[in-house]
Amino acid sequence: MSSTNPTDPNLLMSRRVFTASTAAIGAAAVFAQPSFGRIKGLREENTLRVGVVGCGGRGTGAVIQALKADTGSVLWAMGDLFEEKIEPCLGYTRDAMLDLDDEQGTATWSKKIQVGDRKFHGFNAIHKVLASGVDVIILTTPPAFRPEHLKHSVEANKHVFCEKPVAVDAPGVRSVLESARIAKTKSLSLMSGFCWRYQDQVKETMNAIHTGGIGKLHTIQTTYNTTGWVEPKQRKAEWSDAEFQLRNWQYFNPLSADHVAEQAVHAIDWQAWAMQDQTPVRCFGVGGRQTRPSLDETGNVWDHFSLIYEYADGVRAYHMCRHWPNTPSDNSAYFQGSEGNCTMQPWNGTHTIEGVNPWKGNAVSNDMYQREHDVLFNSIRKNAPVNDGTFMSHTSLLAIMGRMAAYSGKVVTWEQAMNSDVSLNTQPWEFGNREAPTIPVPGSTKEI
Amino acid sequence: MTESFSLVLCPESTIETESGLVDVPALYVLSTEVTWDLYDIYVYKLDEPEAGSDADAISRPSKPYVPPDRGFGHEGYPAIGMTFLAAKGFCDWLSIKSGLEIRLPSRAEWTYLATGGEDGDFCCGTNEDSLDLVGWHSDNSEHSTHPVGLLAANNFGLFDMHGNTAEWVSSDTRKPIAFGGGYRDSANDCAGTSFQKQVSSWNQSDPQIPKSQWWLADCSWVGFRFVIEADGIDQQLLEGLQNVINESD
Numbered sequence: 001m002s003s004t005n006p007t008d009p010n011l012l013m014s015r016r017v018f019t020a021s022t023a024a025i026g027a028a029a030v031f032a033q034p035s036f037g038r039i040k041g042l043r044e045e046n047t048l049r050v051g052v053v054g055c056g057g058r059g060t061g062a063v064i065q066a067l068k069a070d071t072g073s074v075l076w077a078m079g080d081l082f083e084e085k086i087e088p089c090l091g092y093t094r095d096a097m098l099d100l101d102d103e104q105g106t107a108t109w110s111k112k113i114q115v116g117d118r119k120f121h122g123f124n125a126i127h128k129v130l131a132s133g134v135d136v137i138i139l140t141t142p143p144a145f146r147p148e149h150l151k152h153s154v155e156a157n158k159h160v161f162c163e164k165p166v167a168v169d170a171p172g173v174r175s176v177l178e179s180a181r182i183a184k185t186k187s188l189s190l191m192s193g194f195c196w197r198y199q200d201q202v203k204e205t206m207n208a209i210h211t212g213g214i215g216k217l218h219t220i221q222t223t224y225n226t227t228g229w230v231e232p233k234q235r236k237a238e239w240s241d242a243e244f245q246l247r248n249w250q251y252f253n254p255l256s257a258d259h260v261a262e263q264a265v266h267a268i269d270w271q272a273w274a275m276q277d278q279t280p281v282r283c284f285g286v287g288g289r290q291t292r293p294s295l296d297e298t299g300n301v302w303d304h305f306s307l308i309y310e311y312a313d314g315v316r317a318y319h320m321c322r323h324w325p326n327t328p329s330d331n332s333a334y335f336q337g338s339e340g341n342c343t344m345q346p347w348n349g350t351h352t353i354e355g356v357n358p359w360k361g362n363a364v365s366n367d368m369y370q371r372e373h374d375v376l377f378n379s380i381r382k383n384a385p386v387n388d389g390t391f392m393s394h395t396s397l398l399a400i401m402g403r404m405a406a407y408s409g410k411v412v413t414w415e416q417a418m419n420s421d422v423s424l425n426t427q428p429w430e431f432g433n434r435e436a437p438t439i440p441v442p443g444s445t446k447e448i
Numbered sequence: 449m450t451e452s453f454s455l456v457l458c459p460e461s462t463i464e465t466e467s468g469l470v471d472v473p474a475l476y477v478l479s480t481e482v483t484w485d486l487y488d489i490y491v492y493k494l495d496e497p498e499a500g501s502d503a504d505a506i507s508r509p510s511k512p513y514v515p516p517d518r519g520f521g522h523e524g525y526p527a528i529g530m531t532f533l534a535a536k537g538f539c540d541w542l543s544i545k546s547g548l549e550i551r552l553p554s555r556a557e558w559t560y561l562a563t564g565g566e567d568g569d570f571c572c573g574t575n576e577d578s579l580d581l582v583g584w585h586s587d588n589s590e591h592s593t594h595p596v597g598l599l600a601a602n603n604f605g606l607f608d609m610h611g612n613t614a615e616w617v618s619s620d621t622r623k624p625i626a627f628g629g630g631y632r633d634s635a636n637d638c639a640g641t642s643f644q645k646q647v648s649s650w651n652q653s654d655p656q657i658p659k660s661q662w663w664l665a666d667c668s669w670v671g672f673r674f675v676i677e678a679d680g681i682d683q684q685l686l687e688g689l690q691n692v693i694n695e696s697d
Contacts, residue, residue, distance in 0.1 A: 057656030064657055092657050195655070227492070228511040326492040328484075328522035329515030348518040348668050350591060365666070367652045 048380060049076035049114075051134035053126050053149060054163075055089035056080075058193075059140035061369060062161055063089065064096045066138060067112045069373035070381070074111075077118035077132040079125030081141070081246060086119045123429060130156040136380065137161070140193075142249040143257050144168050144425055147175040154179045157186060159380050161373065162388075163193035165265050165396040168257035170420035173397045180389020189385040191376040192392035194269045196346070198375060199368040204361050205344050205351045206273050213353050215339025220271050220317035224264035225330045228323040232297035241434040244296075251299030253403075254424035254437055260287070260305040260406075261399035264321035268402070269395045270333045270344070271309070271317045277391050280309040280317070280398070282413045287406035289439055291324050300439045307402035319402065409442030420448050453486060453693065454479045455686075456605040457678055463560050470556040474678035476686065477553070477561055480526070480596035480607045481615065481671045482538065484517060486693065487527035490538050495545060495692070506541050509534050509662035513654060518668045524595040526613045526671040532624030532646070534662045535616040535672040542674070546689045547682070552618045553675045555643070558627045561675075562610065562640035564603030569639035570610060571602035576635040583610030585638045589631035593668075611638040613671035621645065630669030 050066045050073050052059050059080075067073050075093060078086050090113070097109040120128035126149050129137065136159045139149045143165045153160050160183070166176045183190045196202045209217060229250045239247065249255035256262040285307035292298045304322035311317070332350075335342040340355020351361030379386040401417035404410075427434065440447065460474040489495055491509050509530065516529055530538075535552060543550045553561060564571040574581055580588050582600050589611070597607040609615075611633065614626035623646045629638030636642075650667040651659050664670070676686070 057658070060657035061655050096657070226512065226515055230510065325511065326488045326494065328519075329512070329517050330519045331515045332519050345519055347515055348520065348591065365652075369653075369655050 046072040048073045048136055048377065049134045050074065050136045050138065051077040051079070051118075051129040051132060051158075052089070052138040052140065053079040053129050054138070054140035054142075055085040056140065058163060059138060060089045060092050062138045062140055062163070062373070063093050065370050065373040066136065066161065066377070067093070067097065067109070068100070068370060070377035073136070073377060074114045076114055076134050077120070077129045078115055079120040079129040081121065081123060081125065083121040086121065090115060090119075126152055130158065135159060136376075139163060142246070142255045143262065144172075144249075144255045144429070147172040147179070150176055150179045154183045154186065154188060154190075157188065159189040159376070159385075161191045161193070161376055162392065164269075164392065165257050165261050165399060166192070166392050167396055167400070168254060168261070169400060169422060169424045170397065170417060171423050173393050173400065173418070176396075177389065177393045180387060180393065183389060184385070184387050187383070187385050189376055189379045190387045190389050191372055191379075192388035193372070194266070194388065194392055194395060195368040195372055196266060196269060197273065197388075197391075198366075198371040199346065200363040200366045201349065201351055201361055202270070202344065202346055204363040205342065206270075208353060208359055208361070209274055209335055209337070209342055210276060213340065213357060213359055214335060214337030214342050214355060217274060217335055217337045218315055219334075219336040220274055220315070221334040221336075222267040222271050222317070222319045223330045223332055224267040224319075224321040225328070226263070226323060227325045227327065227329060228303075229259070229263075232295065232299075234297055240431050241436070242429065242431050245299070245434060245436065246429075248297050248299060251297065251301055252437060253299070253301050253440075256301065257396075257400060257424075258301045258403050259303070259323055260307075260321050260403050261396065264305070264319070265395060265399040267321065267331060267333065268319055268399045271319065272391065272395045272398055274333075274335055275311065275315065275317070277394060278311060279394060279414045280311050280401075282411055283307055283309045283401050283405045283417075284411045285402055285406040286409075286442075287403075296436070300437045302406075302440070305402060305406050307406065309398070309402070404447045407440040407442065407445055407447040410448065412448055416448055422447060452690075453483075455676070455689075458561060458604045458606075459565070461560060461565060463556060465556050465559075472557050472560050475553070475557065475561070476676040476678055476681070477604070477606060478673040478675070479601070479605055481613055481673050482527050482535075483596055484522045484525055484527045487530070487538065489693065490541050506544060507537050508541070509537070510660060512663045513656070513660060514663065514665045516663065520592045520668070521595065526593055526596050526608070528593060528613055528669065528671050529664050529667050530670075530672070531660070531662055531664055532616050536618075537662075538672075539674050542689075542692070545692045547685045548676050548689060550674050550676055552616055552672060555617050555619050555625070555627065557675065558615065558617045559640045561604060561606055562602070562628055564606070566603065569641050571640070572600065574610075576639075579610055579635040579638060583608065583612065583629075583635070583638050584631045585611040585629060585635045586632055587635060591632065593631050609640065611635075613669055614644060616670060616672040617643075623647070626670045626672075632669050 100109040118132045137153045138161045140163045147167050167173045232248045235244045245252045287302045287305035289302045292303045307319045309317040332345040340353045342353045353359035405412040455476040458475050539550045601607045614630040625643045627643045629642045651664045653665040
């Protein structure tokens with residue numbers, strides 16, 4: 001354990017006192033220069049105020065990365081559906097900043113936490129965070145809420161970090177595309193959570209494919225085979241139906257989009273990237289639920305999908321994903337072309353091409369999550385907005401389209417998927433009674 | 449399923465270390481690195497009759513966020529990428545299940561076991577130029593771990609002490625350390641005295657904060673094996689250990 005062990009109660013206490021006093025000074029200084037209504041977000045004292053909505057593990061990671069990405073970024077406001085999620089997120093962020101101060105012999109990192117009492121919970125936390133004077137917002141709630149949160153964020157002229165997937169259904173994807181378009185007209189930066197796009201080794205491999213390293217690409221295979229998600233939570237007596245589903249959001253497809261779109265979408269994004277974001281003609285596939293125990297808390301999501309995508313130029317892309325405990329795992333991609341085959345296994349650093357022009361990647365691995373925020377904040381500072389809007393929407397739809405095909409058992413065209421009016425959340429989210437969604441059965445579920 | 453494994457009895461000794469002479473007790477030692485076949489029993493509660501029940505309130509790993517075996521292979525391959533805490537947790541779990549005191553080796557014990565009680569840094573009279581006989585290292589591994597026990601065992605009957613995976617040991621260092629080098633290390637760094645200290649890059653790709661206590665997202669080269677002190681051991685419990693594993697189906 002570190003000598004700066006954050007769980008040491010004595011240290012923690014002295015640090016808390018220290019942080020509270022410096023935060024108060026910082027907040028006073030900032031309040032002296034109100035700046036609501038700005039578009040670019042650069043104020044005189046050079047701070048960029050960061051807000052987060054969705055204070056779970058991913059939100060916490062993103063907050064820390066945002067604070068590390070820019071000398072002037074400060075954590076300004078926090079929101080979550082559940083009040084008890086906020087303090088742990090703040091605590092881990094504070095610890096990370098104090099660790100940096102300890103490592104570097106500084107006292108500046110911990111001054112970046114300037115949340116004060118701007119901590120909001122409930123379904124409308126997004127509005128309170130947006131109205132608190134933030135410049136940049138981190139959207140890390142379950143995906144069901146992303147389209148609406150992004151819409152409000154862009155309306156409020158905020159730069160955005162938008163986790164993947166960006167929606168759970170086609171109406172959500174269309175909303176995100178529109179928000180992304182508006183963000184562009186307002187010169188706002190919009191960074192997606194498709195982190196592999198910011199990983200140097202994968203980037204180098206994609207570049208090799210795009211520049212003819214395997215000749216004409218004709219076949220893609222991607223996998224995201226793992227052993228499952230976080231353990232589901234058993235229902236507590238005091239939880240309403242809605243709260244029960246929200247606390248097990250991964251397992252309910254209206255909230256998570258199912259694992260093919262929530263998690264395996266990272267591998268499907270490799271497919272999209274290799275295709276230079278060309279959209280497919282159609283998709284079909286199979287899937288089901290074989291190993292998930294039949295419990296209320298394991299919701300209605302499936303545990304495996306196998307999908308085939310067909311592109312206009314004859315390229316076929318095969319994707320397989322599964323959540324099967326006690327089985328081998330695999331998260332890799334294979335790209336076959338007229339002049340060679342590319343193997344990409346990012347988790348063990350294998351990036352090779354065999355064929356006419358043998359190739360081996362030599363880029364160095366980087367922290368892709370940090371890089372995303374480095375790029376985002378740099379784009380804000382340089383007034384050169386980054387906008388991942390189109391590809392993040394299309395990749396999300398690519399996975400949703402596969403889910404539609406497997407759930408329904410039908411062949412689904414890109415146009416059908418994009419124009420689908422099936423919404424997974426017709427009933428607005430509020431605490432109270434809520435019917436649990438049923439497990440989709442091909443041939444009897446309307447999914448397109 | 450039946451997961452066979454074997455323990456070998458290694459004699460007690462007094463060995464010279466940087467901090468002086470250290471007594472190593474007689475030890476029963478797992479002849480190979482812990483395989484996924486064994487480790488999965490612990491992770492996926494395959495020893496519990498019903499899903500979800502965990503009568504002993506044993507602390508078990510979360511399901512891994514990343515593909516834990518990295519696509520190298522599963523059955524017969526060494527388990528990799530678990531944290532020190534998880535390796536220790538496995539030993540604690542198996543101790544509860546078996547009634548034996550199962551633990552990770554100390555640094556001195558590990559080096560002694562690796563060299564098979566011989567002088568020098570490598571076993572069986574090998575050196576960094578002839579390590580291919582006993583160990584998977586960067587020049588012969590083809591950037592992957594290999595099934596345990598494919599190469600020659602050392603004098604004690606222990607496989608893959610040099611290379612394949614570095615192995616967690618118990619120590620009083622601030623960060624956990626792993627001995628013996630792995631498939632990606634040079635032969636020279638797979639000596640019995642070679643060790644590496646965990647650094648933050650071993651878990652860089654875990655997107656969640658706090659990061660997993662159980663899995664290291666970017667560490668594909670560390671595993672472990674366990675030891676049991678032989679002095680006064682209950683032979684019935686020792687024989688029962690095999691059954692503990694075999695009954696896990």
